[in-house]
Amino acid sequence: MKAAVYDKYGPAEVVEIRDVARPEIGDRQVLVQTFATSVTTADWRIRASAFPGAMWLPGRLMFGLLRPRNRVLGMEFAGRVVSVGEKVTRFRMGEAVFGFASSGAHAEYLAMAADGAIAAKPASLGHDEAAAVPFGALSALVFLRDIAKVRPGQKVLVLGASGGVGAYAVQLARHFGASVTGVTSTDNVDLVRSLGAERVVDYKKEDYLADEGPYDLILDTAGISTFRHAKRALNAKGVFLPIEFGPREIMQALFTSCRRGKRVVVGISNDTREDLAIVGDLLERGEIRPVIDSTYPLERIADAYRRVESRHKTGSVVVTVGSATSASSSAA
Numbered sequence: 001m002k003a004a005v006y007d008k009y010g011p012a013e014v015v016e017i018r019d020v021a022r023p024e025i026g027d028r029q030v031l032v033q034t035f036a037t038s039v040t041t042a043d044w045r046i047r048a049s050a051f052p053g054a055m056w057l058p059g060r061l062m063f064g065l066l067r068p069r070n071r072v073l074g075m076e077f078a079g080r081v082v083s084v085g086e087k088v089t090r091f092r093m094g095e096a097v098f099g100f101a102s103s104g105a106h107a108e109y110l111a112m113a114a115d116g117a118i119a120a121k122p123a124s125l126g127h128d129e130a131a132a133v134p135f136g137a138l139s140a141l142v143f144l145r146d147i148a149k150v151r152p153g154q155k156v157l158v159l160g161a162s163g164g165v166g167a168y169a170v171q172l173a174r175h176f177g178a179s180v181t182g183v184t185s186t187d188n189v190d191l192v193r194s195l196g197a198e199r200v201v202d203y204k205k206e207d208y209l210a211d212e213g214p215y216d217l218i219l220d221t222a223g224i225s226t227f228r229h230a231k232r233a234l235n236a237k238g239v240f241l242p243i244e245f246g247p248r249e250i251m252q253a254l255f256t257s258c259r260r261g262k263r264v265v266v267g268i269s270n271d272t273r274e275d276l277a278i279v280g281d282l283l284e285r286g287e288i289r290p291v292i293d294s295t296y297p298l299e300r301i302a303d304a305y306r307r308v309e310s311r312h313k314t315g316s317v318v319v320t321v322g323s324a325t326s327a328s329s330s331a332a
């Protein structure tokens with residue numbers, strides 16, 4: 001099968017399309033023929049070993065100290081089940097699925113644990129649309145629901161509101177009943193408003209932290225603010241939640257957790273089949289929708305990486321695998 005393979009950490013050019021063996025599946029796995037995947041900021045960080053700040057060493061220990069442990073990256077996927085392990089009852093042959101793998105989705109076939117973050121693809125979405133959602137939506141869901149515990153009526157400021165996580169954070173915060181202000185650049189103001197932001201601040205023209213005290217939560221998906229700067233715009237019990245964080249934010253989170261008042265909270269998102277089912281349901285009901293920046297064929301995956309590294313994509317950079325018709329088809 002064809003796969004995007006990298007043997008060493010480095011720039012986009014280290015990724016090459018090669019013929020590799022199709023993965024074997026175990027009793028509790030399914031084999032998915034991939035029609036669409038994406039390049040996420042996490043794929044880029046792992047490929048380039050571009051882990052923020054003090055996360056470099058933990059990142060290297062996790063993904064391979066001297067060279068990458070898994071040679072095929074790729075987390076988001078959509079496609080169809082073409083082989084089912086003996087002990088799998090959740091999926092049938094031919095079923096259209098989407099999901100979030102730890103790696104391996106930048107390939108024509110992917111072995112996936114049947115009890116992992118894999119679910120029936122929403123019938124209303126094409127494979128390319130379905131593959132654009134899990135990373136951003138699962139992250140935003142965990143940050144807003146579990147870490148920030150957003151409640152109806154709260155005022156939420158999303159920094160990076162048009163990005164891979166931010167585009168879903170705006171939609172999900174709104175779904176949870178919050179009043180959302182999104183921060184983005186001039187070209188993306190209309191997009192962020194269409195995702196449900198009550199107010200949109202163009203960071204190129206306005207200071208998004210100018211108002212004193214309105215926000216219950218400031219979710220920084222873009223790594224552009226600090227607690228010191230964000231503090232002023234938080235209300236008395238407001239929370240600053242940076243999703244790119246380092247030792248400083250960890251210390252601030254520990255320190256502020258011991259006292260009343262404004263707090264820093266940090267955390268890591270996770271990906272479960274239960275949450276993917278929630279995301280699938282929200283997509284089916286039209287409560288959230290995919291946001292696609294651009295689409296590349298697998299052969300041009302290096303260009304997809306370059307687009308992600310710009311840090312100015314809107315939503316997801318999708319990669320189609322096999323024929324473009326399969327990727328855009330919504331049929332099972």
Ligand SMILES: NC(=O)c1ccc[n+]([C@@H]2O[C@H](COP(=O)([O-])OP(=O)(O)OC[C@H]3O[C@@H](n4cnc5c(N)ncnc54)[C@H](OP(=O)(O)O)[C@@H]3O)[C@@H](O)[C@H]2O)c1
Nearest residue numbers: 041139160162163164165184185221222243268269311312
């Ligand atoms: N902790 C965790 O578990 C976790 C989970 C998921 C992701 N992450 C991390 O979260 C980060 C966000 O990922 P992502 O996929 O959402 O990134 P992304 O798609 O690259 O989004 C970048 C966003 O930042 C905005 N931006 C760029 N420069 C800016 C500036 N100077 N001022 C204001 N906004 C600016 C962009 O808006 P414009 O294009 O309009 O400028 C864009 O909306 C990544 O670092 C990722 O590694 C962490």
